[in-house]
Amino acid sequence: MTTTEILFFILTGIAFFSGAMVVMSRNPVYSVLYLITMFFAIAGHYILLNAQFLAVVHIIVYAGAIMVLFLFVIMMLNLNKDTEPHNPPWVKIAAVIAGGMMMATLVGALKETATPLTKTNYDTTIGTVERLGNVLFSDFLIPFELSSALFLAAMVGAVMLSKKNIH
Amino acid sequence: MSAIEIIPLQWYITLSALLFGLGVLGVLFRRNAIVILMCIEMMLNAVNLLLVAFSAHHSDPHAQVFVFFVMAVAAAEVAVGLAILIAIYRNTRTTDIDFLNQLKH
DSSP states (O other), X not given: OOHHHHHHHHHHHHHHHHHHHHHHOSSHHHHHHHHHXXXXXXXXXXXXXXXXXHHHHHIIIIIIIIHHHHHHHHHHTTOOTTTOOOOOHHHHHHHHHHHHHHHHHHHHHHHHHOOOOOOSOOOTTTTSHHHHHHXXXXXXXXXXXXXXXXXXXXXXXXXXXXXXXXX | OOGGGTSOHHHXXXXXXXXXXXXXXXXXXXXXXXXXXXXXXXXXXXXXXXXXXXXXXXXXXXXXXXXXXXXXXXXXXXXXXXXXXHHHHHHHSOOBGGGOOTTTO
16 A cells, blocks of 8 residues: 555545534534534645645635634624524434435446546646646636636625625 | 556545535535535535546646636635625524525415
């Protein structure tokens, strides 16, 4: 077993365990913290796949911006273990059965379908800023500009929605 | 050297399917709307991981640019979603989705 395989299994274990804990934790603050652990494990996967730029952006966007948003809202609304609403047991059992069946179907269906090409010449430099920048600013220039309009709309929308009195 | 040369693509597909299934399970399992938003983030991450794995496998940077756009949309979605939740909380004093059925009545 090589180092890469060991790292893959460790990161997979962390990602799956923290993903399960996001669902299971009774306190929403713990859910956020486990979610951040999962984000870091996925960033580790990106580094293993030689997508360094995406790994850094992932950490900045998710562990930086989104975690702060979630934690800020949870603490502002003063949500904790006591205020957490719970489904009745039969809904939880039904949810586990439905979710587990969906998981089993996805894994079973996708496991066999992929026909990986056995290649020998992998290009390991595709994750660098240079290569991604070239693609982003040539083939994807218009979507890139449109995403700035999306962010502006999201920003205006968030401010408008959270304003107290709009006349 | 990249991990895709050693680790079979099927393992990444299985991991992504498991994480996506966990996200679906969370959406069905929880009633707190904020935790449901987190589970949606988990599903988006599973898809991103699969895109990066395929991108590495095909040595094609286009998929990684797609992941970049998915992250942008996810950030916008979280900002607007949490703003809506705060507006709802101001009116109903709860983030329990079972109370948000005024349209039905």
